[in-house]
Amino acid sequence: MLPNQKVKSLVGKVVRIEMKGEESDLVGKLESVDDYMNVYMSNAMEYKNGEKVRNLGNIVLRGNNIILIQPFEE
Amino acid sequence: MLPNQKVKSLVGKVVRIEMKGEESDLVGKLESVDDYMNVYMSNAMEYKNGEKVRNLGNIVLRGNNIILIQPFEE
Amino acid sequence: MLPNQKVKSLVGKVVRIEMKGEESDLVGKLESVDDYMNVYMSNAMEYKNGEKVRNLGNIVLRGNNIILIQPFEE
Amino acid sequence: MLPNQKVKSLVGKVVRIEMKGEESDLVGKLESVDDYMNVYMSNAMEYKNGEKVRNLGNIVLRGNNIILIQPFEE
Amino acid sequence: MLPNQKVKSLVGKVVRIEMKGEESDLVGKLESVDDYMNVYMSNAMEYKNGEKVRNLGNIVLRGNNIILIQPFEE
Amino acid sequence: MLPNQKVKSLVGKVVRIEMKGEESDLVGKLESVDDYMNVYMSNAMEYKNGEKVRNLGNIVLRGNNIILIQPFEE
Known part of the structure; x- marks a missing residue:
């Protein structure tokens, strides 16, 4: 499975995301990704x-x- | 709704934006987005x-x- | 007005620009923008x-x- | 071998990855890369x-x- | 003059360049720019x-x- | 010589590379560049x-x- 497909397979689920230069993470329901x-x-x-x-x-x-x-x- | 569509749906409303490497946020009326x-x-x-x-x-x-x-x- | 059009409307005027990772701002006459x-x-x-x-x-x-x-x- | 080909040759193997602005590295099995x-x-x-x-x-x-x-x- | 044209007009001359996240500047003869x-x-x-x-x-x-x-x- | 051509001329030689946000440099033989x-x-x-x-x-x-x-x- 390619990276983009893996992310798309998570739509509708709860994900954890680390953003560049941020100390805190974001956790929530993945509604969509392009x-x-x-x-x-x-x-x-x-x-x-x-x-x-x-x-x-x-x-x-x-x-x-x-x-x-x-x-x-x- | 795709991420870009979600942002476009906020045009005309007040939004909060975090910029990379900045300690402060920006809050204002979203006039347009490309x-x-x-x-x-x-x-x-x-x-x-x-x-x-x-x-x-x-x-x-x-x-x-x-x-x-x-x-x-x- | 789209963001790029807004910036283009400032050509010939004095603008303030914040650059990523810089503590100081730049102020000067906007000669051109692409x-x-x-x-x-x-x-x-x-x-x-x-x-x-x-x-x-x-x-x-x-x-x-x-x-x-x-x-x-x- | 071009850089992308080198990375693709590592699929299925354990790799170490350094991310920008992160102190820690990531080590794991490379499932896929685009x-x-x-x-x-x-x-x-x-x-x-x-x-x-x-x-x-x-x-x-x-x-x-x-x-x-x-x-x-x- | 557009930004890229301005930079191209400096080829053959000595320029100063600030790089992102670097404390020091680079000064030298601009041989070429793309x-x-x-x-x-x-x-x-x-x-x-x-x-x-x-x-x-x-x-x-x-x-x-x-x-x-x-x-x-x- | 354009920047990309200059880098390609270094293939097979030992180069020094500075990466963004890293304190250390990388030195090694340049196998390929795209x-x-x-x-x-x-x-x-x-x-x-x-x-x-x-x-x-x-x-x-x-x-x-x-x-x-x-x-x-x-």
Whole structure:
């Protein structure tokens, strides 16, 4: 499975995303992703060192600033 | 809804934007956005730790340096 | 007005530009801008915390490293 | 062998990847890689100063934020 | 004059270049530049706070990591 | 000679490469380079302040994260 296909297979699931130059991670439901790995996430929460920091709700992330995407396992 | 469509649905509304490598956020009315997520914002204000720092007025942001866009809820 | 059109409407005027990873801003006359937001600026000055630091004269800025462009108001 | 071909020759093997702006490395099995060097890795582990920090499992990495890829030798 | 044309007009002259995330500047003769602003420079010298640090000779710089190019005036 | 041609002329030779956001340089034999300046290097060594830190062997570097490439002179 190619990287883009792997990410698309996660749509509808809860994912964890690390952004470039950010200390906290984003965890939320992956609503959609495009070919540039731009991401639309709902119920997003900010996590820091494994602790929930705050609710962000609906967010859009710019793909080129994503470091890592993975399925979220609490 | 794809990420770009989600952002376009926010045109005319107040949004919060995090830029790469910046400590403060930008909050303002989303006037327009293009396919690269370049943004034109009016009545922009700089926010730091949830506090308004200064008024910036009309600004243009380069899409590739955007980390996150979301509807602003005070 | 799209973001690129907004920037083009500023040609001939004095603008303030924030670059990625730089503490100081650049203020000068916007001579030209292309579709990648590369910028040619004349009479450029470096500003830090609102204070003029030094004159740079004619400079070219790489568009992908621009964070923000706005009309300059002293 | 071109750089992309070299990376493709590592599919199925354990690789070490350094990401931009991250202190820790990622080590895991290279499942797939595309033309942008986006990477899908299984059994990924985070390493810091040569020590294993935690298991990450399946991860996708954005190619433009990769600094270095190499075969992993323990 | 467009930004790229301005840079091309500097070929054969001594220029100063600021790179992203670097504390020192590069000063040298601009041998060539392409459409991505990749630069080939000869007799390059590293400058820090206006002081020459070391000679680098012939160097190639990746355009997307360039912050600023300008004619060098000692 | 254009920047890309200059880099291609270094294939088969020992080069020094500075990567974005990294304190150490990479020195090794340039095996190949593509149009994006992605690099495949053999016998790569990490250098810090002119001192060899460790051997890395075969590595692939992502072109957009390269700051500078030059012939290596010990």
